[in-house]
Amino acid sequence: MGDEAAFVELVGRYGALMLQVARLYVPTRSVAEEVVQEAWLGVVKGIDRFEGRSSFKTWLLRILTNIAKTRGAREGRSVPFSALAQAELGAAEASVDPDSFIPRGERWASYWSSAPPRFDDLPEVRLMSAETVAVARDVIEALPEAQRTVITMRDMAGFAPEDVCEALDLSEGNQRVLLHRARSKVRRALEQHFEEADA
Amino acid sequence: MKAYKFLLPDRVAPFTGFRWPVGEWAEADRQALCTAGIHACDHGDLPFWLLDELWLIELGESVVRGRHKLVAPNGRLVRRVEAWDAAAGEDFSAACIERVRGLAARRPDAAGHLADLAGWAPHVRPAAVASLAARAFEAFESRKGYDDERAEQSAWLVGRLGLDAAA
Amino acid sequence: MAAELTCKELVELVTEYLDGALSLDELERFEEHLVYCAPCVTHVEQMRDTIRLVGAVREEDLDPVVADELLAAFRGWREDTA
Numbered sequence: 071m072g073d074e075a076a077f078v079e080l081v082g083r084y085g086a087l088m089l090q091v092a093r094l095y096v097p098t099r100s101v102a103e104e105v106v107q108e109a110w111l112g113v114v115k116g117i118d119r120f121e122g123r124s125s126f127k128t129w130l131l132r133i134l135t136n137i138a139k140t141r142g143a144r145e146g147r148s149v150p151f152s153a154l155a156q157a158e159l160g161a162a163e164a165s166v167d168p169d170s171f172i173p174r175g176e177r178w179a180s181y182w183s184s185a186p187p188r189f190d191d192l193p194e195v196r197l198m199s200a201e202t203v204a205v206a207r208d209v210i211e212a213l214p215e216a217q218r219t220v221i222t223m224r225d226m227a228g229f230a231p232e233d234v235c236e237a238l239d240l241s242e243g244n245q246r247v248l249l250h251r252a253r254s255k256v257r258r259a260l261e262q263h264f265e266e267a268d269a
Numbered sequence: 270m271k272a273y274k275f276l277l278p279d280r281v282a283p284f285t286g287f288r289w290p291v292g293e294w295a296e297a298d299r300q301a302l303c304t305a306g307i308h309a310c311d312h313g314d315l316p317f318w319l320l321d322e323l324w325l326i327e328l329g330e331s332v333v334r335g336r337h338k339l340v341a342p343n344g345r346l347v348r349r350v351e352a353w354d355a356a357a358g359e360d361f362s363a364a365c366i367e368r369v370r371g372l373a374a375r376r377p378d379a380a381g382h383l384a385d386l387a388g389w390a391p392h393v394r395p396a397a398v399a400s401l402a403a404r405a406f407e408a409f410e411s412r413k414g415y416d417d418e419r420a421e422q423s424a425w426l427v428g429r430l431g432l433d434a435a436a
Numbered sequence: 437m438a439a440e441l442t443c444k445e446l447v448e449l450v451t452e453y454l455d456g457a458l459s460l461d462e463l464e465r466f467e468e469h470l471v472y473c474a475p476c477v478t479h480v481e482q483m484r485d486t487i488r489l490v491g492a493v494r495e496e497d498l499d500p501v502v503a504d505e506l507l508a509a510f511r512g513w514r515e516d517t518a
Contacts, residue, residue, distance in 0.1 A: 077510050085506075110506055114513055166447045166479075177381050178404075180442035185475040189485040197485060198492060206486070207493045225490040231455060242457070250451035257486040284467060317468050336464050396472040400440060407439055415439045 081110065084127075087227045088134050091237065094151045094219060095135070095142035105141050109134040128233050135237045152239045155216040158251075159244055165254035189260065202260065209259045213252055220245055221252035270328045272309035272339050273350070273432070275320035280346065283320060294329070294345045306333075307344040312432060314338050316403075316422035319361075319396035323353035323430070352430045358395040364425050365402035366390060368418060376409045441465045446476050450483050 088109060092102040112133045120129055172181050189197055196202070210218055210226075219238065223229045229237075235245050276282060280289040289295060297306040309326050310318055317337040329343035366386055373379040382405040390398050399422055406414035427433060441449075446469055452458050453466055470477050 074507070074510065074514075078507065081506055107506055107509060111509060111513065114510060164448075166444075168444075171444045177385065178401075180444040182443050182473075182475040186478050186482060188478050189482050198489065203489060203492050206489045210490065210493065221490060225487050226493055228491070246451055246455060246457065250448075253451060253483060253486055253490070256490060257482055260486060260489065261482065283471065318471055320471065336461065337468065338464065394472070394474070397474070400472040404440065412439060 090222060091134060092138045095138035097145050101145060105138045108137050127229060131229060131233050131237050155240055155244060158214050158216045159247060163251055165250060205259055205263045206256050209256045217248050217252035220248040224249055270332055272311055272326050272328055273315060274309045274324045274326040275318045276322045276324060278321045289346050291346050294343050296343045306340040306342060309339045311339060312427050313423050315426045316399050316419050319399060323350040325350060350430055357429060361395050362390045362398040365398050368421060369402050369405050372406060372409060379405060379409055441469045443473060443476055447479060450480055
């Protein structure tokens with residue numbers, strides 16, 4: 071890790087995500103940037119001692135959250151992430167529009183009222199096109215904060231469930247509910263996008 | 270131990286996508302046995318797993334029973350049950366519909382279920398007809414009705430496919 | 437308890453299913469349902485496609501000023517330890 075090119079690559083890959091995570095613990099973006107800088111220095115100094123007992127990503131996340139939590143406590147962040155998460159988890163949410171299912175009391179209640187369309191009937195180029203990725207990104211940016219953070223860490227950055235739970239002080243169950251809601255919103259937006267495009 | 274296994278066309282497992290060899294032992298992940306073990310059926314389990322191909326499978330030691338399946342750490346496809354084909358699937362569906370017709374005869378409110386089933390059967394897989402028929406019985410004769418219909422489905426398969434002789 | 441999972445119940449379990457977090461009994465009911473219900477198979481595939489798409493979203497790049505500061509700090513550390 072003496073290599074500048076390697077460092078630049080790591081910063082490029084994880085930098086924005088680290089900023090988003092740090093931002094959860096501290097009151098301002100500039101403090102978050104300081105936290106990220108301190109975390110990277112910790113990584114650079116500690117890399118020789120990184121024995122590979124966990125994955126690099128897990129280790130990176132731990133360094134970051136330790137620094138962010140300490141700094142956050144000092145800066146007196148107003149709303150802890152766990153409170154944000156609890157607020158979002160408070161109300162029940164149906165992940166699929168209830169109108170998609172045959173209503174209660176009818177014959178075959180709770181079955182699909184019509185079959186959902188396959189996304190992968192589309193040519194691969196269209197499914198993974200810049201346009202479709204942009205639809206997903208727009209939905210994610212508009213998500214409530216706890217859902218946005220969990221889906222970013224799990225599906226965008228590929229952190230393991232245990233790492234996300236540790237970093238955000240979430241139970242596995244709550245982490246999964248937030249992820250489910252976030253993914254469901256993206257799925258619904260994609261389905262609508264493809265329907266409109268086909269019309 | 271001999272048992273049965275349903276697979277997608279070309280011996281592909283439905284949930285793992287694993288393509289089974291014929292005659293060779295395949296191993297499951299021993300640490301995750303219950304979720305990732307080799308799944309198989311005995312007679313009573315067959316109606317729950319209806320897919321395109323039916324195979325006779327030999328299971329290794331320490332077979333565990335699930336609700337509607339057997340789970341083993343390893344297994345070996347022995348031979349295909351050729352009698353299970355598209356035509357047998359159609360006849361299976363028709364037999365389910367006949368039993369629902371009998372239900373509608375004694376429970377007139379089931380006429381709608383019967384009409385739906387008869388209309389859908391040409392367009393859906395036998396597994397769907399099996400489930401729909403069993404649920405129709407469940408709606409009018411509760412869980413016992415469901416279980417009895419599933420037992421009838423199993424008996425039909427064993428009889429039609431000659432499975433008593435094979436096992 | 438009903439003999440089978442309904443489609444409406446299944447869609448709420450998809451994330452647990454993909455994480456391998458369903459109980460053995462729930463997993464069996466879930467898999468049985470996928471054998472007889474093509475629309476639910478499609479729904480699960482939609483979710484897999486959604487996850488793949490999210491994986492392709494790139495966070496907006498770190499502010500170049502901040503990246504430069506990081507690099508400067510890195511170089512400074514390198515020199516100190518040389």
